[in-house]
Amino acid sequence: MFQDFSQTARPEQGPPRLAALRREMEAEGLAGFLVPRADAYQGEYVAPHDDRLAWLTGFTGSAGYCVALQAKAGVFVDSRYRVQVKTQVADVYTPVDWPEVGLAEWIADNLPEGGDLGFDPWLFSLDQIRRLEDALDGVTLHRCDNLVDRIWDDQPEAPAGAVAAQPLDLAGEAHEAKIDRLAKGLEAAACIITLPDSIAWLLNIRGTDIPRNPVPHGFALLNRDGTVELFMDAAKLEGLGDHLGDKVKVLPPEGFIAAVATLGGRVQLDPATCPVVVAEAITGEIIECADPCLLPKARKNAAELEGARAAHLRDGAAMVRFLAWVDAQAPGSFTEIDAVKALEGFRTATNALRDISFETISGSGPNGAIVHYRVTEDTDRTAQDGELLLVDSGGQYVDGTTDITRTIAIGTPGDEEQEAFTRVLKGMIGLSRLRFPKGLAGRDIDVLARAALWDVGWDYGHGTGHGVGSYLSVHEGPARIARSGTIAFEPGMILSNEPGFYREGSYGIRIENLIAVEEAPELNGQVVPRMLRFETLTWVPIDRRLIRKELLTEPERDWLDSYHAGVLERIGPLVEGNEAEWLKRACAPL
Incomplete structure (x- = not known):
């Protein structure tokens, strides 16, 4: 199931493709052309036929833009992709930190005065173009055919898959x-x-x-x-x-x-x-x-929640087999791609997997610091003693969609890595234990996942959690746990809980469980009319070798011991032999 995407668009292909696009711009009388990562349906994910941004620039992230001008071309990426973009695009492109630098702001600073800016009106929403037109006084946004399609000779056919x-x-x-x-x-x-x-x-x-x-x-x-x-x-x-x-x-x-x-x-x-x-x-x-459809889809009904629980138990057993496999490998004896193939093999062996839910992220050492790293034959590296291996993955099952991240110690971890891991874990536990009044949104609780990192001047540049579909998209709106999350949580919503920390050039840490919003039982003397809490859906051990116990409070240690007892109770009957013995050790109390 592993696919190497490195040949789709390589950095050296960027200059001739950009030059061809500029010739089309000149023929149309345009000073610039906008290339988003989008299709006519405006979903987050695109088919190979519509992956124009990657084909043109080499950047394969899940969000971004290219603004191609005759003298300059900016590639706009958010904080998840700022390390990644440096390795994927040629120097004819200028990476732009977005949204800190706005699209309109950059265009206004770089588009020649009086120049027209072309765009494909199928690939931009009404809101996006309104904001641009309002901000770009004196600039004409010109609706036109897609100029990338004109120069993409081997563009894949539009998908026509069975339903x-x-x-x-x-x-x-x-x-x-x-x-x-x-x-x-x-x-x-x-x-x-x-x-x-x-x-x-x-x-x-x-x-x-x-x-x-x-x-x-x-x-x-x-x-x-x-x-x-x-x-x-x-x-x-x-x-x-x-x-x-x-x-x-x-x-x-x-x-x-x-x-x-x-x-x-x-x-x-x-x-x-x-x-x-x-x-x-x-x-x-x-x-x-x-x-x-957005809110009703996000509020999972009883059947969808029961399906999610079943899918997570099945997926959890596959993850346990994978983690036991990793621990059985000597440091330096396996690569990131080996890990991807092993994990996807364990999921396939369930005989229930329809597909993985996104390209498996398997980053060892410095590659783990690339938040949405996608390993290729060119970037594949061996996991060495003392490094961390970050694996973010998921499965699509007919009864549910999974998404889980575990960070694994290869050999003996360093002191900083242990401290960073424990502080990330404190944030994940903080959200998992939370009771909160009905009406709160992601922006109201995101701080809890970051507070232990902020105590030492650390942070992470992505949101803490996203919605997850029911055998649908692994990223689902409208609710999210982030500073920008404004949609109130409601019972039935499934979200990820995934704080992290990344030391560029050295290591990356992320711990992720999926959680479901549910009604919280009333407490004696409770004065808040209705409170909510999170049900944990993901049951997979968290690497105890990376935990500094003295940094955890007693309630945090109790939560972790209870969680691991729950993992052993639920997943223990689904594995056997060496894997069952590994699971017992991994779930031992702190």
């Missing part, structure tokens, strides 16, 4: 009921939906158009009369007529814009996800609201 129904016992609610429920809440006669995971959730279908994410490409109109017009290749939906039923009408995707243009009256859309070209085709009144 399957998600069984009702796993979905927990019939799609007809979802349609009726959401249609009643519309503020317009029709609502435009483009996000692949929203469509998949609404219709209880799963697809194969995006690697590692079981979603189909298509567009949908949710109508207030309780029907859905699904603009998707009918060949992908073969055999699903009975499942979709009378409420869903399948139409050719190429007819979507024409259908939008003929909508009368009020039309509802989410400006954060609706492509510019779609919004500008509407002739009636536009009502702007959040995608109506």
Whole structure:
């Protein structure tokens, strides 16, 4: 399952590709062209056909932009990718720290006066272009064909993967009921939906158009009369007529814009996800609201939560086998790719794995400090004595999606590494133990994951947690644990809890469990009407060799011992032999 992406776009390919793009810009009379990591559906993940940013620049991160001007080309990356981008792009590109340096700010400083800036209106949301146009006074944003597609001779075909129904016992609610429920809440006669995971959730279908994410490409109109017009290749939906039923009408995707243009009256859309070209085709009144699927999809029902628990036990057993395998290897005897292949092999051996949920991150020593490191044959290195191995991975199972990070000591760890690991662990435990009033959001609790690091002047540059789908995208909105997280937590939401610390050029540490929001039982004398807490879903040992016990408080030590007892109780019956013995040792009390 391991794939080496290093040949897709190498640094030396950047200069000729940029030169070809600039020739197309000149032919169009453009001073610049915007290349986002995006597709027409505005989801986080893109198919190889749409991975234009990586093809052009070599940068393979999951978010970013290139602003190609005739004299300069900026590649905008957030804090997760600032080490990675340095190794992936040629010196014809200038890495830009984003969002600290805004897209509009950089364009205003570097675009020649009076120059037009081109962009593909399918690849930018209404909100994105509005913000740019408001900030770029005097700059014309020119809608045009995609210039990268013109020069990408061997561009992969657009995906056309088969679609399957998600069984009702796993979905927990019939799609007809979802349609009726959401249609009643519309503020317009029709609502435009483009996000692949929203469509998949609404219709209880799963697809194969995006690697590692079981979603189909298509567009949908949710109508207030309780029907859905699904603009998707009918060949992908073969055999699903009975499942979709009378409420869903399948139409050719190429007819979507024409259908939008003929909508009368009020039309509802989410400006954060609706492509510019779609919004500008509407002739009636536009009502702007959040995608109506976002919150209902995030609030997992009882069947989805039960599926998540089952998937995590299965995945936890695979992880235990992997960790036992790592401990059985002598330092210096295996590489990052060996670790990826071993872990993916253990997951495959469950006979339930549909796919991994993202490209496995396996970073030893300095590669662990690259937050979203993707090992290739070129970067692969051996895990040496005294180093840390950071492994962030997950699986897609029909009953749930997993995401887990464990940092592993190879041989004897150093003092700083132990201290940093323990401070990261304190943050993870702090969130795991938290009880909090209903109404709080990620920005209200993110500090708890960082406080022990802040005590010594350390921090990490990514969010602490993201939402996770139910056999859907491993990154799911709208709730998140971060300074920017404004969506209040609600029971049923599944989130990651993953503080970290990274010493560039030396090591990386991250510890991640998935957690589910649930109602907290009342306490004696409680005066807060309703409180919430987190249910732990991930049951895999945390490396005790990296823990400085004296840095943990008694409640933190108690939590960890209780957690490891829970791991042994749940995962112990699923492993045997040497792996069972390893698990007992790994779960021993502090």
